[in-house]
Amino acid sequence: MSGTSEGHRPPAGTSPGATPAADTESHPAETALLDYRSAFRSATFAMAVVDGSGTIVHANETLARMAGTGATDLAGLPVAGLVGLTPDDHAWRAWREVLRGRRSRFRCTRRLKHRDGKPLWAEITVVPMADPSAGSPGRALLTVADISDRHELQQRLRHLQMHxxxxxxxxxxxxxxxxxxxxxxxxFQDSSLLxxxxxxxxxxxxxxxxxxxxxxxxxxxxxxxxxxxxxxxxxxxxxxxxxxxxxxxxxxxxxxxxxxxxxxxxxxxxxxxxxxxxxxxxxxxxxxxxxxxxxxxxxxxxxxxxxxxxxxxxxxxxxxxxxxxxxxxxxxxxxxDPERNAHRMTRQALSSTLRPAVDRGEFALEYQPLVGMADGVVRGVEALVRWNHPQFGVLGPNRFVSIAEEDGSIVRLGRWVLRTACRQARRWQLDHPDGPALFVSVNVAVRQVWDSDLVAEVGDILAETGLDPGLLQLELTESAVMGSAGRPLRALQALSDMGVRIAIDDFGTGYSNLAYLSRLPVSVLKLDGSFVRGFRYDDGGRHPSPADETIVQALVELAHRLGLTVTAECVETVEQAERLRRIGCDTGQGWLYSRAVAPERIAELIDAGGVAAPGATASGAP
Known part of the structure; x- marks a missing residue:
């Protein structure tokens, strides 16, 4: 007989020595742990168990192969060293919070250190293995995914986007x-943090x-x-x-x-x-x-x-x-150049506030006398606009007129200047009926001729103010009238026919083509100050630029033969005035006689008989 009774035979499908099903069922936790460990070791996904200090406790073979080492060699190594995390890394704080159970997940992309040095980019994920709400340090599960191909593609795409x-x-x-x-x-300097x-x-x-x-x-x-x-x-x-x-x-x-x-x-x-x-x-x-x-x-x-x-x-x-x-x-x-840039910034600031400045009443006119060279009698005045800017103070025309010409506001500003100057000239005439009737000279930009009906505006202003046309002189630069044809020429001719005098300002600095003087309705030439400055004497009493005197004398003689009068600008010394008088220059303008002054000062000159003796205001000269 067999030593095994039939009543004690193993269940069908089991071999002798096998653990009875009842024993297996009596230890389900151990069986699950074995299953988890087996899955951990054989998983194709790289994983490791990390303790609360960030040290690897267990690593699977996939992670070991990824790092180029054995699984047992990884145990005891700090994860931070493996994935290149340092305390000054922006991700360090998040990593430590996961290990302490205060954060539910940490993920970053890092270049993994491989033993043979080949590059490998990985996506690192760390999650606590204990309940994060418990707040106590435990273990964490580290997973590593090889994203080298994806990273390379991203780098290529970035290169295309960035190049x-x-x-x-x-x-x-x-x-x-x-x-x-x-x-x-x-x-940084050496190891200093400064x-x-x-x-x-x-x-x-x-x-x-x-x-x-x-x-x-x-x-x-x-x-x-x-x-x-x-x-x-x-x-x-x-x-x-x-x-x-x-x-x-x-x-x-x-x-x-x-x-x-x-x-x-x-x-x-x-x-x-x-x-x-x-x-x-x-x-x-x-x-x-x-x-x-x-x-x-x-x-x-x-x-x-x-x-x-x-x-x-x-x-x-x-x-x-x-x-x-x-x-x-x-x-x-x-x-x-910071200084040049500051000038540009100032120019932009002026440009942005120029148009409404007329409405705000920020502009004013000053007047500089035009004096007869032969007798010292004030014949007229030139109106010079000033901008009382709320930020930059009083600005001369050289600071803003070119800006006004560029943006077109010169048309409106010029109309205001013309009306104000004509009204003031008429006021002097009414207030001093026994004094000389002074003409007023007003600068006109070429854009005013092109962008407005200058002839109609002048006619309306003269009618409005009651000023005689013969007491108005309009100054245009030489370059503005050079080659005038069509509308500009017709406008100048109409103004001349009206009785208004036309003057060429800064004569001698532009094209200096004398041919147009015979066909333009010009009454006055104003010699540029650069010629007059050459009339100074040096310390030895010598004339530093005799050529200037020769040129001026020739221009004066030519102008007189054409029926024109000549005004010399920038007269600053008695010697200059005397030489200009001998040459035959008709009128002079400059600091020898007077700076540009308020209307009240011109009224005083009229009351004084209209005489500005040379040298009387020389203290104002530079």
Whole structure:
């Protein structure tokens, strides 16, 4: 008989020695633990168990293979060292909070350290293995996913997004990223935590005449030229003697604009030498597919301390300076000038407040006497506009008239000046009926002739104020009347027919073409002050510029033969006045007689008999 009774046979499907089902069922927790451990070890997903201090307790084979080592070798290693986390890392705090059970998840992308040195980018995820609400340190599960392929694709896409397709240089987006980083992260002195005051420089370059290349040779040739220019700029940027062993950051900002960023500038001279080298490099002829092209460039140069400099501020300065380089003649570099920029900013401020200033009553007129050279009698006055600016104080016409001409507000301002001057001249005449009737001379911009019905305005103002047309003189610059034809010529002729006198201001500084004097309705020539200044004597009593006297004498004789009178501007000394009188100049104007003064002072001159003796106001001369 068998030693095993039938009543004690194992259940069908079991072998002798197998654990009875009842035993297995009696230890379900142990069985589940075995299953979990088996799954952990054989999982294709890299995992590790980490204790509260961040040390690896267990690691599976997948993670070990990813790190190029064995699973047992990973045990006891700090996770931070494996994935490159350091206390100064922005993710460090989140990592520690997960280990302490105060955060439910931590995820980051890191470059994993592999034993053989091959690059491997991984997505790291850490979750607490205990209930996070408990708040007590426990263990955490670390999972690591290899995302090297995805990271490489992202890098390629980023490179395409951040680089120019034509020149392969960094584009505008990447340039501003680099610029922002350079301004935010100043270099450090040794191990000190205090940043040293670093400096930054920028050469902002624009090709001169690039549009002509595109228009005449086509965009393909233009693209080849841009690529060749980019190569030249990169070569120059890599050969800066101030920066051996490295290259400055070169970018194409768009169109034909390039930037060379000097992140650790050693001073203005480095930037100027670099700008010289860049200009020289660009100006060398290009041989593009059998076409030989020559171009030039304009460069705006800015160099300043990083502290207090923003990317926007630096680029605004560079853009302004590039504009100066082009305005100064192109094919050159121009260094940022704070004083010139302040003048530009002031000009912008004036431009924005100029139009409403007339309504606010911020303008006033002063009057400078025009004196007969032979007898010293005041013949007339020139009206000179002043702007009582609430921020910048009293401004002379040289500060704002050109702005008014550019934006068109000169038409409205000129109308106000003309009406005010005519009204004042009429007031003097009414208040001093026994005194000489002074004519008033008013400057007229060429835009007033083109953009308004000047003839109608003058007629209306004369009728309104009651001033005789013969007591109004309109001054236009020589360049404004040169080549006058059509509407301007008809306007000048109509004004002359009305009885208004026409004067050419600053005569001798423009085209100096005397032919137009015979066909224009001109009554007066006003000689530019540069001729009169040449009438001074030096300390030895010698005339420093005898040619000026010869020229003035010839002009006066010519004007008189044409029936014109001559006024000399900028008369400042008795000697000048005497020589001008001997030459035959009719009237003089300048600080020898009087500065521009308020209307009340002119009234005093009229009461005094209208005489301004030479030297009587010389204390006001410079």
């Amino acid at each position: 120019d397709a034509v020149t392969r240089l960094p584009n505008r987006t990447l340039f501003f990223e680099r610029l922002s980083a350079a301004l935010e992260l100043s270099p 940043p040293r005051p670093g400096r930054i420089g920028l050469c902002y370059l624009d090709l001169d005449g690039f549009k002509a290349v595109n228009d005449t040779l086509g965009h393909r040739a233009g693209d080849r030229l841009l690529a060749a220019v980019a190569g030249r700029l990169s070569d120059v940027a890599g050969r800066d003697p101030y920066h051996p062993g490295g290259s400055h950051f070169v970018a194409r900002l768009g169109g034909d604009e390039f930037a060379v960023l000097v992140e650790e500038s050693q001073g203005t001279q480095q930037l100027l030498d670099l700008a010289d080298a860049l200009l020289t490099g660009v100006q060398q002829p290009f041989d593009l597919a059998g076409q030989r092209l020559s171009v030039s460039a304009s460069i705006g140069v800015v160099e300043r301390a990083c502290a207090g400099t923003s990317p926007t501020g630096l680029m605004q300065a560079a853009d302004t300076t590039l504009y100066w380089a082009k305005a100064d003649g192109r094919a050159r570099w121009t260094l940022f």
